[in-house]
Amino acid sequence: MATRRSTRNISQKSSGLKLNTSASTPQGSSxxxxxxxxxxxxxxxxxxxxxxxxxxxxxxxxxxxxxxxxxxxxxxxxxxxxxxxxxxxxxxxxxxxxxxxxxxxxxxxxxxxxxxxxxxxxxxxxxxxxxxxxxxxxxxxxxxxxxxxxxxxxxxxxxxxxxxxxxxxxxxxxxxxxxxxxxxxxxxxxxxTISPIPPKKNTQIICIGHPGDEDLEASKPGVKTNYDVIHISYGRYRGIAEGADVQDNSEIGALMHDSWTYWGHSGAPLCTKKDGLVVGMHSSWDDETGMRRGVAWEAITExxxxxxxxxxxxxxxxxxxxxxxxxxxxxx
Missing domain, CATH: 2.40.10.10 (Trypsin-like serine proteases)
Structure with missing residues (x-):
C-alpha cells in the first residue's frame, strides 16, 4: 500500500524504534x-x-x-x-x-x-x-x-x-x-472538546488544517499553491480500514475520511459537523485509493x-x- 504523510516531509523512516519513557515525558516537566x-x-x-x-x-x-x-x-x-x-x-x-x-x-x-x-x-x-x-x-x-x-x-x-x-x-x-x-x-x-463516544460510519465531519504553500506535485519546484493558511473542508467519516490496528498509525492512519486535505494537514482536527466534537485527527493519505487517513478516536482517547x-x-x-x-x- 502506498502512503503519504500529510506534511511536506514525506520521507518514511523505520517505525521499529522504541522510545524510552524518559523521552516521552521530559524529566522535570509535568x-x-x-x-x-x-x-x-x-x-x-x-x-x-x-x-x-x-x-x-x-x-x-x-x-x-x-x-x-x-x-x-x-x-x-x-x-x-x-x-x-x-x-x-x-x-x-x-x-x-x-x-x-x-x-x-x-x-x-x-x-x-x-x-x-x-x-x-x-x-x-x-x-x-x-x-x-x-x-x-x-x-x-x-x-x-x-x-x-x-x-x-x-x-x-x-x-x-x-x-x-x-x-x-x-x-x-x-x-x-x-x-x-x-x-x-x-x-x-x-x-x-473530545467526543465522549466514537463516531458512526458516514458521520458528517469538518476538517480544519494548514495546507502547505508549495505545490509538491508540480513538475518544477517553487510553484505556489495559493491556499489560505488555514483551510476548512467537509466530508464524512468512512470507518476504520479493513485489517487495520486502530492503535498503530506508524505507516498510515487507521481511520478513513474523505474531507479534502493537502500536505500540512497532518494534525488537523476531525470534528462532527453536528456539534463540533473531536472524533479523529488527519494524518496521511493513501495515494492508491485517494482515501484520506487519520488517527482514530480510540487511539486519541487511549x-x-x-x-x-x-x-x-x-x-x-x-x-x-x-x-x-x-x-x-x-x-x-
Whole structure:
C-alpha cells in the first residue's frame, strides 16, 4: 500500500524504534496544575504586547521568523472572514486550531483551556531519535496569536504527540468562543472538546488544517499553491480500514475520511459537523485509493488516558475529555 504523510516531509523512516519513557515525558516537566488561574499563569511566560515578535524574543533565525510573521499577517486577515462563514457552533473549532510556524507546515489543536495541544508525532519529529532537538515548537492560533509549546508526550506508533504551551503572545483581539475577561483572557486558550463516544460510519465531519504553500506535485519546484493558511473542508467519516490496528498509525492512519486535505494537514482536527466534537485527527493519505487517513478516536482517547497524569481520566463513556475547567484533561 502506498502512503503519504500529510506534511511536506514525506520521507518514511523505520517505525521499529522504541522510545524510552524518559523521552516521552521530559524529566522535570509535568502537565500544568490548573486548579486556579493564578497558578496556571505563573507557568506560562508572555510576550508583552509592547515587545514585537523578534529574533531576540523567539530565538528564531531570520528566515523562520519572517515566515512566522507572514503566516500571522495572513491569519489576521483571513480568519475573521472564515469565522463569519462558519455555523456558530463550529467557530470554536477554528479558534482552537493552530498551525506550525516552520516551513514544513503541520497542524495542531488545543484540547484544554490551559494550553494543551494535540498533533501528530511526525509533525514534532519524524524520527523518535531526533525528538530532543525538535521538542520545542512555535505555532500560531487561527487568530494569529503566537505561542511556543514543548512536547511532553510522544507516541510514534499511534502517531500522536501532546504539547504544552510554555510562552504566548499577549492577546489583543480574542476570537469567537474565547474568554474576553481581562486577565483571564491572557491565561486561557480556546479549545476543542473530545467526543465522549466514537463516531458512526458516514458521520458528517469538518476538517480544519494548514495546507502547505508549495505545490509538491508540480513538475518544477517553487510553484505556489495559493491556499489560505488555514483551510476548512467537509466530508464524512468512512470507518476504520479493513485489517487495520486502530492503535498503530506508524505507516498510515487507521481511520478513513474523505474531507479534502493537502500536505500540512497532518494534525488537523476531525470534528462532527453536528456539534463540533473531536472524533479523529488527519494524518496521511493513501495515494492508491485517494482515501484520506487519520488517527482514530480510540487511539486519541487511549493516548490521553496514558499521558494525562497527574490529572484524573476515568471511563470515556462517562463524560467528555477536555470539557472541564477544573483540570486540563478530565473525563467527568
Amino acid at each position: 502537565l500544568p496544575q490548573a486548579s486556579n488561574a493564578s497558578n496556571f499563569h505563573s507557568q506560562i511566560s508572555f510576550l508583552s504586547s509592547s515587545t514585537s515578535i523578534s529574533a531576540k524574543s523567539t530565538g528564531l533565525p531570520k528566515r523562520d521568523l519572517s515566515l512566522l510573521l507572514k503566516k500571522q499577517r495572513l491569519l489576521k486577515t483571513s480568519t475573521p472572514q472564515a469565522l463569519d462563514a462558519l455555523d456558530p457552533h463550529l467557530r470554536s473549532a477554528l479558534s482552537a486550531t493552530l498551525v506550525f510556524a516552520q516551513s514544513e507546515a503541520g497542524t495542531a489543536f488545543c484540547i484544554s483551556f490551559t494550553g494543551l495541544l494535540l498533533t501528530c508525532s511526525h509533525c514534532v519529529s519524524e524520527d523518535p531519535s531526533d525528538l530532543e532537538e525538535n521538542r520545542t515548537k512555535w505555532l500560531l492560533f487561527a487568530s494569529g496569536r503566537v505561542v511556543q509549546a514543548k512536547c511532553i508526550a510522544y507516541d510514534h506508533i499511534r502517531d500522536l504527540a501532546l504539547l504544552q504551551i510554555i510562552s504566548a503572545e499577549e492577546r489583543q483581539n480574542p476570537l469567537a468562543g474565547s474568554s474576553t475577561n481581562g486577565e483571564a483572557s491572557q491565561i486561557t486558550f480556546p479549545f476543542l 493516548f490521553l488516558k496514558e499521558h494525562g497524569d497527574p490529572h484524573v481520566i476515568q471511563g470515556i463513556g462517562d463524560g467528555v475529555v477536555g470539557s472541564s475547567k477544573e483540570t486540563p484533561i478530565l473525563v467527568e
